[in-house]
Structures are given as C-alpha cells and as structure tokens.
Amino acid sequence: MSSPSQHAFQAPTGTRDFYPAELARVRYVQDAWRRVSLRHGFDEIDGPTFEHLELYTVKSGEGIVSELFSFQRFSGEKTYALRPEFTPTLARLYAAKANSLARPTKWFWQQTCFRAERPQRGRLREFLQWNADILGDDSPRADAELIACCADLLRELGLTPEKVKIRISHRGAVESLLLNKGVERETLPKWFPLLDRAGKLSNDDFIAEAGKLGMPPPIAVELLRAMALSTPFENPTTELMLSEQAGGRGPEYFRALFAELKAAGVADWCVLNLGIVRGLAYYTGMVFEVHEASGKERAIAGGGRYDTLIELFGGPLTPAVGFGMGDVVLSLVLQDNSLFPADAEIAKRLGTRPDVFVISNGTDAADGAVAPLLAALRHAGFHARRSYKATKNVGKLLKDATTAGLGGVGARFVVIVESGAAATVKNLESGHQHPEPIPLNQLVGYLRS
Amino acid sequence: MSSPSQHAFQAPTGTRDFYPAELARVRYVQDAWRRVSLRHGFDEIDGPTFEHLELYTVKSGEGIVSELFSFQRFSGEKTYALRPEFTPTLARLYAAKANSLARPTKWFWQQTCFRAERPQRGRLREFLQWNADILGDDSPRADAELIACCADLLRELGLTPEKVKIRISHRGAVESLLLNKGVERETLPKWFPLLDRAGKLSNDDFIAEAGKLGMPPPIAVELLRAMALSTPFENPTTELMLSEQAGGRGPEYFRALFAELKAAGVADWCVLNLGIVRGLAYYTGMVFEVHEASGKERAIAGGGRYDTLIELFGGPLTPAVGFGMGDVVLSLVLQDNSLFPADAEIAKRLGTRPDVFVISNGTDAADGAVAPLLAALRHAGFHARRSYKATKNVGKLLKDATTAGLGGVGARFVVIVESGAAATVKNLESGHQHPEPIPLNQLVGYLRS
Numbered sequence: 001m002s003s004p005s006q007h008a009f010q011a012p013t014g015t016r017d018f019y020p021a022e023l024a025r026v027r028y029v030q031d032a033w034r035r036v037s038l039r040h041g042f043d044e045i046d047g048p049t050f051e052h053l054e055l056y057t058v059k060s061g062e063g064i065v066s067e068l069f070s071f072q073r074f075s076g077e078k079t080y081a082l083r084p085e086f087t088p089t090l091a092r093l094y095a096a097k098a099n100s101l102a103r104p105t106k107w108f109w110q111q112t113c114f115r116a117e118r119p120q121r122g123r124l125r126e127f128l129q130w131n132a133d134i135l136g137d138d139s140p141r142a143d144a145e146l147i148a149c150c151a152d153l154l155r156e157l158g159l160t161p162e163k164v165k166i167r168i169s170h171r172g173a174v175e176s177l178l179l180n181k182g183v184e185r186e187t188l189p190k191w192f193p194l195l196d197r198a199g200k201l202s203n204d205d206f207i208a209e210a211g212k213l214g215m216p217p218p219i220a221v222e223l224l225r226a227m228a229l230s231t232p233f234e235n236p237t238t239e240l241m242l243s244e245q246a247g248g249r250g251p252e253y254f255r256a257l258f259a260e261l262k263a264a265g266v267a268d269w270c271v272l273n274l275g276i277v278r279g280l281a282y283y284t285g286m287v288f289e290v291h292e293a294s295g296k297e298r299a300i301a302g303g304g305r306y307d308t309l310i311e312l313f314g315g316p317l318t319p320a321v322g323f324g325m326g327d328v329v330l331s332l333v334l335q336d337n338s339l340f341p342a343d344a345e346i347a348k349r350l351g352t353r354p355d356v357f358v359i360s361n362g363t364d365a366a367d368g369a370v371a372p373l374l375a376a377l378r379h380a381g382f383h384a385r386r387s388y389k390a391t392k393n394v395g396k397l398l399k400d401a402t403t404a405g406l407g408g409v410g411a412r413f414v415v416i417v418e419s420g421a422a423a424t425v426k427n428l429e430s431g432h433q434h435p436e437p438i439p440l441n442q443l444v445g446y447l448r449s
Numbered sequence: 450m451s452s453p454s455q456h457a458f459q460a461p462t463g464t465r466d467f468y469p470a471e472l473a474r475v476r477y478v479q480d481a482w483r484r485v486s487l488r489h490g491f492d493e494i495d496g497p498t499f500e501h502l503e504l505y506t507v508k509s510g511e512g513i514v515s516e517l518f519s520f521q522r523f524s525g526e527k528t529y530a531l532r533p534e535f536t537p538t539l540a541r542l543y544a545a546k547a548n549s550l551a552r553p554t555k556w557f558w559q560q561t562c563f564r565a566e567r568p569q570r571g572r573l574r575e576f577l578q579w580n581a582d583i584l585g586d587d588s589p590r591a592d593a594e595l596i597a598c599c600a601d602l603l604r605e606l607g608l609t610p611e612k613v614k615i616r617i618s619h620r621g622a623v624e625s626l627l628l629n630k631g632v633e634r635e636t637l638p639k640w641f642p643l644l645d646r647a648g649k650l651s652n653d654d655f656i657a658e659a660g661k662l663g664m665p666p667p668i669a670v671e672l673l674r675a676m677a678l679s680t681p682f683e684n685p686t687t688e689l690m691l692s693e694q695a696g697g698r699g700p701e702y703f704r705a706l707f708a709e710l711k712a713a714g715v716a717d718w719c720v721l722n723l724g725i726v727r728g729l730a731y732y733t734g735m736v737f738e739v740h741e742a743s744g745k746e747r748a749i750a751g752g753g754r755y756d757t758l759i760e761l762f763g764g765p766l767t768p769a770v771g772f773g774m775g776d777v778v779l780s781l782v783l784q785d786n787s788l789f790p791a792d793a794e795i796a797k798r799l800g801t802r803p804d805v806f807v808i809s810n811g812t813d814a815a816d817g818a819v820a821p822l823l824a825a826l827r828h829a830g831f832h833a834r835r836s837y838k839a840t841k842n843v844g845k846l847l848k849d850a851t852t853a854g855l856g857g858v859g860a861r862f863v864v865i866v867e868s869g870a871a872a873t874v875k876n877l878e879s880g881h882q883h884p885e886p887i888p889l890n891q892l893v894g895y896l897r898s
Binding site: 009010011016018019023024038043045046049051055069082093096097103107112114116141155264266314352354372376379381382383385386 | 492497500522712
C-alpha cells in the first residue's frame, strides 16, 4: 500500500459527500420527484451512467466534448463519457423500441449527471437530475400536461406562483420576432446562442454582439425590450404582442396552450416570455424555464419540444416534449424560502423514523432477551433500534429513545425489557404507558394494533 | 451535427438499459435493501460517483488500476476513477468526522459501481451495490448484527437457509490453519490470493500452485479438504476442527459469534467454512460470503472485519465490519428460484399501481371535464391516468383501465365522466360500482373514503 497524500481524503472538486442528514434532504427532494412523476402517469426508466462519446456529439456537436468527463479503457478503444444529461439515452431507448411503445409514452428518470465545468453557486460537477418526457403526442395538451407535472412538483415542495414563474416561449415565435426585426433567415442559428446568453450580458454588450450580427442598435434595444417582457397569458397585450411580432404564427398555439394550462389548473404559474430560447440546438417548438420570481438563482428547470431528435437517433419521426430539473438550484431556492422541513420532520415523511427503541432494565435475563426481541421486531417489519451503552441507568437510556434517529426525531415506542419474559411499553408520541408489562411473545401483536 | 454511426445506439459493453418493467425489478430489490437497512437501524449515506484515483490505490495497491475506469480532465490534472466499490469513500467520510460520530455508527449505501472487467454471467461493468457497515464496535455481537441484517434481506426476498448459505470464516483462523500446515509466516500474504482463487482452480492446479509456494502435495490435499468443509456451528466437529487447526485461537471467537447469531435468530443460515478468505487485502478478522447452497452462481454477497482501514485513511484506530451485495448475482439467484413476483405484483408492492383511470363518455362536456378532474385528483395525491385514445367506445376504454400500469396491473378505480358535473365510479378490485353518478367536486372525498 502506498502512502496516502492529502488530496485523497477529500471529495473531488464539484462533488458532494452526503452524511445522513444531508442525504435525507436530497431524498426528500427525490421522493417528491418520484411521487409527482407517478401520480402524473409517468413510468420510470434508467440507462448507463456513461455512454459512447458519440451519443453526445451526435446531438450537441463536437463543442460539447470540452464539457464532458470522457475516458478510454485503452488507447484505440471506443471513448466513453459520463452522461451530462439523460435525453440522448432516452432517445436511444425510445428509438430502439419505438414500434412497440404506447402513444404517448410518458417516461421519467432521476439519477446523477456530470458536467466538467468550474463549480460555482448552483452548478456542480456531479448533480442529481429529474427528467420527465412525453413522446408521441404533438398537441398543446401534451405540452400543458408536461408543464402541469413540473408545476405540481413546485407546489408539492411548498413553492407558490408568487415565488416561482414558469416562463414559456416558442422557437417559432422567437424566429418570427427576429425575422420581424430584419434578421436574415440564414443567420438564425447564430442568434439563438446569443439570445440564450442575453441574461448574463449587460445591455451594452448585448447591443454590441447584436451589431456584429448586423442589427442596428435601436432595433437591438427593441429586441431586448421584447425579450424582457413577461406577461400573463390572459393579459390582452400578450396576444397583441404575439400578433404583431410573430406575424400571426404564434397566437394560435399560445391560445390553445393557455386553454390547456387553465384546464390543468396551472395557468397562474405561467407567463409568456420570448426571452426564453434554451441554448440546446435540438428544440423545435415550445420551450420553457422555471425561475424564481426574484430572478435570484439560476433556472430551476428547463425544457421544451424536440420533435426531430428521435429520428436523429435512428427512430421514426416522433413528436416529443420534456424537461429536466437539477437538485442544486432547486435546493438553493428551497433554502432561500425556508421550505426545507426540519430533519426530524423529514425523517417522519420519508418513513425513516425508528418505530421501536429497545432498552434493558439491566438484569442479565433482560440483557439476554434484547437480541431475540430485536430480531422478532425486525422480522415483523418494525424499524427497531437498541441502546449500545454500557450504562444500566434507565433514565439515560430513555432519553436516547426520545432522541433516536435523524434530527433527534425519537422512536415512536420505547420498550424496556424487564426480564426474559416481559417488557414495559410506552408510546413516546402520546406519552401513554401500557399499565402492566407485556409478554415478549405478544409484543409484535401489541405494537401492530 | 455529425452523422451517427451504429455503435452510438447501443449501451456500452457491460452496462444496461432499463425499460419500465426491467427497472421495476431493480427497484424491487433496492426497495428491499432500503427497508431491511432501515429496520436494522442503519442510516443512509452517499458520496461522489468518481473519486481521486489515489483513494483506491491507497487501499488496494496499484494492481487495482487495471480494473478501474480512470480519467483526467486534461493532461497533468489529477486522475479520477469511477468507484469500483464504496468502502474507500465510506472510510474517507468516517475518518473526516470520526470524533463527532456515534459509537457504533451504522451506515448503509446503495448506488452503482463500475469494474472494467470482461462482462460475463453475474459480472457487469456497471452494477448496483448495497453496503452495510458498523463502525466503532469490535464485538462478536456487532459481527452477528451485521450478518443478521444480511440474512434478513435474503429472507425478505423469499430465500431460505436451505437455498442459501452464509459461509463464515476468520482471517486469524485461516492463518493458524496455514501455519499449522507448515507455511512460513512471511509467505502468508502470498497465500490469501491463492486461497481466494481456489474455488476456480482444479484440485491439480491448486496443488501445483501450492507447490510453488513450498507446500508438499499431500499437505496441499489436506488443506483443500479443510477449506472445502462447511459445518454447522452446532456440529461438535466444528470446535474440534478449530481447536486442532487454529491452535486454540479460533474457537473462543466462533463460540461467542455463534451465541450471538442464535440470539439474532439467523444461526440456521450460517456455516463455518475456512475456505472463505476474501481477496481484498484489508480484512483483519471475521470474513463471510453468501452462496447458493447448490454453488451454482458466484457469491451473492461478501464482507468482513476491517479494523485498520479507517486509520489508513487518516482517522483514529476504529474497529469496523461491513459487507457488500450486488444486484446482478442476487437477481440471477432470484430468477433461478422463481422468486421475482410478476410485474403487476411488483407494481402493487412498490406503490406504482395507478389509483384512478379517467375516461370520458364522449360528450363534449365530459371531454372538457377530464383535464380539470385529473388535476384535482393529482393535486390530492392520487396516481391518476387518462385514456389518450380518440375512440368514444366506453367498453374499449374500460379495458384500458383494467390493464393500465406496469404488467397490466390495472387501476384501482375507473372514473367515467358523464357530463361536466358528475362521473360514474367503479372499484375495479371489488367490482363494486357506486349506484349513482358522483358530483365531480365530491370525487376526491369519495375516493379517499
């Protein structure tokens, strides 16, 4: 064994260690992701943690390579990359079985992703991601159904339409807006990356960049204004804005989408914002991002329609719409808004609270009965813990029972073994103590009732 | 976008794609891992998917590098490796906070691991692993407590002591056995890897390899016999065997361990087998492996005591005992024994069965009421699905309700929207249909009761 150097004892830059309390907060978020996905009728899928590098360059071009953790087993072998996102794997899975899958197919996924970028607030090199996708349905209803699932997650975690907004746009509407401002159709592919970065640029820098693409400063200012405008769908100016700027192409879609969002009960979360374009090249229609209303943190989630991607991966032409949500920004937003329950409350909600804490009254007969009793309780499905302390001070041990588990949540019951045959049982929630000791072989039945 | 080549559309060698039914079987196993860990009082932790390469070479030597997926971000930067196992990360986490952690600390973990080996039956390049560890307790009771948790998982999944055996050994007892056979103490480190491979060698090959280490063939045959012997702990020959061969060192420990295994109700799963040595260099005491009684598949699980590892990672000297169980061999054993429930049954147990399937009677008013009703049901926490078919044939739609969800499990209730105001509700489990339509705004309350 070689002598260890210091860095071996720290997590790699941009990754996280999770002790029980920290992991419980992650599980709290993941549990909500799963619960909301299921109740909206999505089925869970999964794939490899790493894929052939080409799976990512096919979709995103060679430019993505610098953002990936890639590796070979030996020189000349195929190159792999840790997944930066799940959508290419999903497209591969769908394309391989497209003919036997239901229409629509609704899939969700939640695992880790990896980006080789500089860690900063809201961005890590390893993070958890939740995806939900609807494949085989090109209707505005499917778009609204997906957005409703996203909104339900936000509500599930205690967020409200006042704190968080779902900003919705459409690639076609943004194209029309640009064409309307005199942009040549051939230069559109250069405009989307600029628009996607606009929020991070000063107005002057944006105007300068737009100038390089041939747009006069006064028009660039108009464009900036149009992009900054967030309007509720029911606002009369919305349709007017779309009619004028999208040349009659946008309003019909947005009118239908809004009706579906209203029917799904989530219209109050949603605003129209043509500043949302999403950087990824594969979006073909509606796009959206979820932001804090204050604009404080990065985007909480983002997604949209990608009707050509399944075909690119060898499947039939298949309409598709989906979104991804990472755990890092979401957790910051929940912290900003004091929406994480206390650790003890999380233990209750996740079902990790101990059911029973077993202590001995200190006699040899009772000591000897603890292990078989624990075995019987666990066999019956109870989460049973014991004291490991050498003390025979029952008062101290009782205190351990009331603080056992995550965040000191305490066990639901304490069982004090009084002999080889019977135990005193107290309900720590109600304070009720059963009047006489209960025979050990009847304890499981007693606790079940 | 470059033109895709064929290999981009397949999972990398030795990794798996999981469509919903396949993933549900994995979740069924993971759910049992989690449930059993919790009820035995283990808290969950997690760490990065990749670590600094040195974290693994410190523990296992440079020899492990060829079995790792390792990578650098750019030339000269630190080298990372995908985790081949979790124990080094656990040791790093424990060492960093040893002084503030409870004694004992009981941790479990379940995620993916990666080995760059040739895929074969029972071995993949990416697999799921469950670990449970008890740190800070050097007693045979802790060893038994750990083994009891492992046995409870086997029982939870329907395995029995007739089908599966926990083969227990001890590094010290094996050392004594070897010294007793004339092995020089200095050569012991060369013997453990050979003993670990013994099951994969023919007797002749083992005798030849032992000869290279200086052991005469008749003694090697005796050694093989001793290693092949699996005896129940209560068998009188067991103590005799240990007394003779372990020079009086083994029996006391095994006597204490057996008493604890009996108290924990798992003695019938356990046999003594000095052929178990575990290849990893860091074990210091008791070691065990779980095998099918038939010996058909590879080891289902393995672990043991590693009392010096925490110190090696910069922590205080800390007794520790743990085991790991992968999903691949376990799943093969469950299949061999027909112990996987049907997909529909798995859906029920995992709670992924749809609660409600909503269909419309085909009128415009009913069609328009479906989306708001779905939203209300999901908001109330129900797993609600709908029909996406264009048909107005209620009979066909009812059939979809009875086969919705994984494995055609079917929804618990079907709701047929009759108008904008009311719906017929039928319990698909009992066949009971509520006599008159229920107002839509009372449906959530009705389904809750």
